[in-house]
Amino acid sequence: MSLALLALLAACGDLPQPYRGRPGGQAAVLAIPLAIRLAVPPPEQALLGNAQAKEFAAALVTALQSEDVPVIASATPLPLDWLVEITAERQGQGRREAVRPRFRLLDADRKPQATTEGKPVPLEDWANADRTLFDQVARENGPKLTQLLLQVEAARKSTDPASLTAGPPRMYMVGVQGAPGDGNTSLAARMKEQLGGQGFVVQDSAEGAAYGLQADVAVVPGATGAVQRVEIIWIVSRRDGEELGRVVQMNEVPTGRLNRLWGDIAYVAANEAADGVKTVVANALQVPATTPDGPKPTGPAVGAVPPPPPAATPTPPPVLPPLR
Structure with a gap:
């Protein structure tokens, strides 16, 4: 997450304005x-x-x-x-x-x-x-x-014309957990919108989905009592439960700011994380890394990190719930 997040906090005050001047990825689609x-x-x-x-x-x-x-x-x-x-x-x-x-x-x-x-x-x-x-x-x-x-x-x-016969990639939104206020709901809803604009079909059912996405949110004390540190980890998995990668976001916000409505904060977080999620999937060679509008970067996106290395113990790492 960038300094734009803090700028939005200062601009929005206590009344989140999630779409003011920024209608989102669905707006262009709805116009057609x-x-x-x-x-x-x-x-x-x-x-x-x-x-x-x-x-x-x-x-x-x-x-x-x-x-x-x-x-x-x-x-x-x-x-x-x-x-x-x-x-x-x-x-x-x-x-x-x-x-x-x-x-x-x-x-x-x-x-x-x-x-x-x-x-x-x-x-x-x-x-x-x-x-x-x-x-x-x-x-x-x-x-x-x-x-x-x-x-x-x-x-x-x-989508690349060669991939149209297979249909667009489908992703199962497992959910968001750990966020205060309406963060779990707002982050999931905004991420669905952002990934929809990235060429994914995001559904709340596992049926037919090739990928799964979940997010863990933690809000912990910051450097001073006036701020809290927000950590969001988006975890991308494959249909068989294998973790493909993570997109990690961290920033500080005024203490208590997220106890109610997330508003623009959820929009900014999802907007920035969506590129990383797409890169994780593209790196798994399941979706093309280019679009008709021009080439997309194939390197790791900002905030995108590879899956953690296997643990030294024989106990397997936890995975997402299996996709039906």
């Missing part, structure tokens, strides 16, 4: 109409009856249309339509048994492009679900599907 149409067929694997399945598809279409996504509900989509495939699975036992809906984006060749999942719904509520419940689930997941769709579109436009 999507060149595809989605179709949502009634789900056959969602533990619903035929009538309920049609209601669920209609509810999701309404939610996506409110996000300005071109979408229809159809059991017979056209050949060039992309699909939103809805499934659901039972989880838990006894009184805690629930149903978790899942949503998968399929391109015109019916190849998976991104996946997300909804919150668990009590089994009894799901069995008796009506349009009210479906509308609630659709409103919760419509924005997530829209963001994934925009990321896929942006990634496909920026």
Whole structure:
């Protein structure tokens, strides 16, 4: 992290302004109409009856249309339509048994492009679900599907043409932990946006993801009582759990500044770390290190460090939770 972070602190005062004069990577994408149409067929694997399945598809279409996504509900989509495939699975036992809906984006060749999942719904509520419940689930997941769709579109436009058949690289955002205030949520959200602009599709489900990303945050006393030192470590792993590298950020902030809203601080941290995360993946030879706009540096990014050497003991180092 650079001195720009402290400059932002002085400029923003107590009211974070995360996007003032800086709309983020999604802004340019949102200004361009999507060149595809989605179709949502009634789900056959969602533990619903035929009538309920049609209601669920209609509810999701309404939610996506409110996000300005071109979408229809159809059991017979056209050949060039992309699909939103809805499934659901039972989880838990006894009184805690629930149903978790899942949503998968399929391109015109019916190849998976991104996946997300909804919150668990009590089994009894799901069995008796009506349009009210479906509308609630659709409103919760419509924005997530829209963001994934925009990321896929942006990634496909920026990816090396030779790699388009494989689709854009997908990364599972495992999460951020250890941050005070709303730091865990804000850092994860801003990093998703930044990596989306770097050609990745960042999803909150492990299904189909080639990489995993998590961050550990520590806020410790600084050199004086007036400041605290913030340490953020972004850990990039491969699907099999092997750690590929880390991006380390450190800086000092006024004591207590991060106890509530992170605001611009989360934006700056994610903006600077995203380049390092992409470099770690590029160095693993899984994504191209160049874009159509010109060559990108292939050396280590600022803050990017290689994985730590193996421990002297035979005990294996901890890894991220396995990606399903």
